[in-house]
Amino acid sequence: MALNSVSRRALLSAVKVQSSQQVACMGSISKIGNREVVGYGYNGDKNYVDRIDFPMPAIRFKENTPDVQALHEKAKGDWNKLTLEEKKALYRASFAQTFSEMKAPTGEWKSVLGVALVIASMSVWIYMGMKTFVYFPMPDTFSPEKQNAQLERMLALKANPVEGPSSMWDYEKGDWKQ
Template sequence: MANILLRRALLDAIRVPVGTRASSELSKIGNREWVGYGFNGQPNYMDRADYPLPAVRFRPDTPDIKVLREKEKGDWRKLTVEEKKALYRASFCQTFAEFQAPTGEWKGAFGWALILASMSLWAYMAMKLFVYSPLPESFSEESQKAQLKRMLDLQVNPVDGLSSKWDYENNRWK
């Protein structure tokens, strides 16, 4: 319950009032322009494929960017490729290809998994060597064969058990 109340208090503390969003000028977050709803209606920036338009621009407005924004209101054919790239990078941190590209994080996770697996094997071997007592003598193959012979000699469970499958006349399994 306290967790829910704390979360609600934190969200209320950082939430921008609705009247601010509906004003004639776009709201500013620091020196960054609020340009859309985003993925949760909060003034934050995140590169996401499912919500491609973040709520605020990536970089704050500088005099160079303001000049380019005025220039972009005109004919886009008059803009150079570098100016178009500068406008894009002022609004977005990465392109779709950049933020959807594989990062190689799986290699580190796989490496840590192998390290943990090898450590657990070393711990098992150490426990087996130093902590556990040796197996009893009855686990040896000779002892098990002797026990089986003794059970057959005593005819243990002759109706439907082990002795029922032994042919006592020919001394072999049926």
């Protein structure tokens, strides 16, 4: 029985999807090497990440060597028979850092503060350069004498007598209202 063209295309696309998934899985396995997958991991990825908020990575930190495998076999029994060094070696085979090592200050704030201060100083220098070489000088009308003359002219013309400066001027006394 011959397959029609629609079902043949669907079959071929399903085979392509399945083969691409197999390639993706094989690629992730080749990236983790000989390390044991021990859990779901962060977002379901098979990777190792030291995180305080997600303390259980998907794979062990170190690859399985004969020494580590022997320690794992010994740990399946009574843990009281393990020495302190063997317990530490087992921990370091599974994890790169302890919680206290993860929480320890790194000093990164110094570089962040340094970069922020460099950017702030550069912006001040750019502002000073723009003020000196690019911007035009302030107009003459910004001088205090010219502003006083403009206010006197507005009062003489009684400009904006409802809410403006003329409403606050007492024309009989020649002074500002209280």
